[in-house]
Amino acid sequence: GMMMVLVILALGMGGMVYVTWGRMLTPEMEMRRALLRGEFVPFIQPIVSGHDGSLVGAEVLVRWNHYRSGMIRPDLFVPLAEECGVIVPITRELMLEVARELSAHLDQLPPEFHISFNICPIQCHDFTLLEDCQTFLSTFPPDRIRLTLELTERVLLEPTEITMLLFERLDQIGVKIALDDFGTGHSSLSYLQQFRVDYLKIDRCFVAMIGSDALSRDILDGTLDLAQRLGLKTVAEGIENQEQADFLRERQVAYLQGFWFAKPMTMKEFSAYLRTAPEL
């Protein structure tokens, strides 16, 4: 819709969004207005065990439910929200909303249910994230929910003193770290150790190689080998068919995620899903 075009324009023009009634709003003002109106909503996508197919967790994915344009995909506004810092209160709102919804359905969740949020590099420069994680975890009985933060490999973090301390504190309160989009960047073993990474999420582009030519399959096998040799649990995302699911199960990938199992859904749809999920 209109807003998508506007956001794309704003990305290109480095600043201003025109709204139809003639006032000019910066993307930041537009997003702050949306935040006050509760337009940023969490969608949630189930993650299943590669071992037995049971539900083990879920990833939270933000959507902007714009009052005129409808649902806006995160890649169209998350970069802008990061640039002006609004991603911080957006993530906080998501965490509060997800904590509220999950606590109403705790009895239907498997033990140590994993819930993951995506975070941007700027959220690693102070301790706000630590407080938000503490607030999230304090909603639940101890060890009932495993909170994971997903950090992309596309942009490597600088190991500043504050950033290192943040990850140490997160580790101390039991927050897990997943390296997202694994295979697309250049993280080293020391990088993984420095930031106390617990899980590697194999990027969707590798999963898409399954069933294609031999060279692509070798690339995929190489990435899976590397993940397994690093001794970290792996998650494969973007699984869209049976062949991909079978291939990854054979290679002992611990966790599986993709449209083949379930698409991202609203929290309301998720509570219905919990009632009908056959594996539970």
Ligand code: C2E
């Ligand atoms: P991501 O973290 O790699 O998230 C996975 C994306 O793949 C999601 O797109 C999801 O809907 C999509 N996906 C899941 N299963 C399949 C599948 O089987 N096939 C295909 N083709 N796609 C699948 P989405 O929701 O549009 O999110 C795009 C990106 O936006 C995310 O990539 C993440 O980097 C970012 N993002 C989403 N929510 C947040 C957030 O709350 N905070 C931050 N900082 N970034 C977010």
Ligand code: CA
């Ligand atoms: Ca992710």
Ligand code: CA
């Ligand atoms: Ca990813």
Ligand code: CA
């Ligand atoms: Ca850790």
